[in-house]
Amino acid sequence: MRHIQRQPQQPPRPPQPVPPPRPQRPAGPPPTPGVPPQQAGGHDTYGGYDSGYNTGQVYGSPSGGAPGRPQGPGGPSGPNGPGRAPGPAPDWRRRIKVGSIVLVSALLVTSVSTYFWADSKVRREVDLSKVIERPKEGDCTTYLIVGSDSREGMSDEEKKKLHTGSAEGKRTDSMMILAKCSSGNTMISLPRDSDVEIPSFVGSQSGKQFPAQGRRVKLNAAYAEDGPELLVRTVEHNTGLRIDHYAEIGFAGFANIVDALGGVELDIEQGFKDEKSGADFKAGKQTLNGEQSLAFVRTRYAFAESDLQRTKNQQKFLAALANQAATPSTILNPFALYPMLGAGLDTLIVDKDMGLYDMGQMFFAMKGVNGGNGVSMNMPISGQRGGNLVWDKAKVQQLVKQIQNDEKVTVRGN
Secondary structure, eight states, X not given: OOOOOOOOOOOOOOOOOOOOOOOOOOOOSOOOTTSOGGGSOSTTEETTEEOSGGGTOOTTOOTTOOTTOOEETTEETSTTOSSOOOOOOOOHHHHHXXXXXXXXXXXXXXXXXXXHHHHHHOEEEEOGGGOOSOOOOOSSEEEEEEEEOOOTTOOHHHHHHTXXXXXXXXXXXXXXXXXXXXXXXXXXXXXXXXXXXXOOEEOTTTOOEEOOOOOEEEHHHHHHHHHHHHHHHHHHHHHOOOOOEEEEEOHHHHHHHXXXXXXXXXXXXXXXXXXXXXXXXXXXXXXXXXXXXXXHHHOOTTSSSHHHHHHHHHHHHHHHHHHHHSSHHHHTOHHHHHHHHHHHHTTEEEETTOOHHHHHHHHHHHHHHHTTSEEEEEOOEEEEETTXXXXXXXXXXHHHHXXXXXXXXXXXXX
């Protein structure tokens, strides 16, 4: 019997881990000798050359991957083979939110800057605290709007062009009360030839008390005697209506505002001509520049009722001016808003308590009158005294009462 030598028994081997199955490459041409597999063909090759776009490589990037990029079993960027790992999808809601915040912040900064710039240009020179014996406050906000014949800042050439003359000082060329009420706005022209009484007053410069002497003068004489404060005092004394704010603009500022707006469109019912003011108008709808606008509101000798017709023209023009200035196309357009503010604010004189908000309310109130939300009228006249226009006392009292109580104005003037 054959002798069989037994081998020494080996201990059992531990089980070996089974490697994961390798991903199957799509069928294609056999690999080219000497060419790396990742360049050996595929949908993005040309003649055996891979442009690199399918691996996510960019111009200037090493073929082995970007420095610091983790290497996976299948190449750079992960186990799925060569290529750049896809980034997170853009968060559009967050981008829109951030963009909106930036836009709102920019608009806020611009608005605040504009406010302080415009506020710094306003001339707050009228102190209504110097006006004594004032009427009670009413439910409406009232403005005394004055157009003066001031030539301040005008050159000799401009005075000649605008037919203003060269008189020193300044006088009131137009006066009107604007009442801003919830029941409707009312614009009342005060003819400068109105017969009024100069009451007791305190001098705006001297601080001296001047007693009443019963003097009856034309309304524009009050301004000539002691300026805006005495004019407000005289208007309040003769009407019984308290004036909350005062606004005055001269010839140059008026013309410059119109030019800055690109002119004001106006429908002139009947043509007229006046050598003194330089007016020469045909009937019909037309756009007036600054020079023409000033001539339109100043003309008085071309009309039979010189002062009354002129105040009607002034109301009509100011309403049209406000209607054009207080529009989104002007207010929201910096190329229109800044020239207009720059042209008018330098020559606009207001009371010390009047802010830009009050000015805006004034312009929108005038616009409301033009849009039919209110009444435009002359002060009611009952006759004349020595060439001065005498107010209808009963109608004036009724008108003032309606404004004080914020009632719909039913009184009509001349």
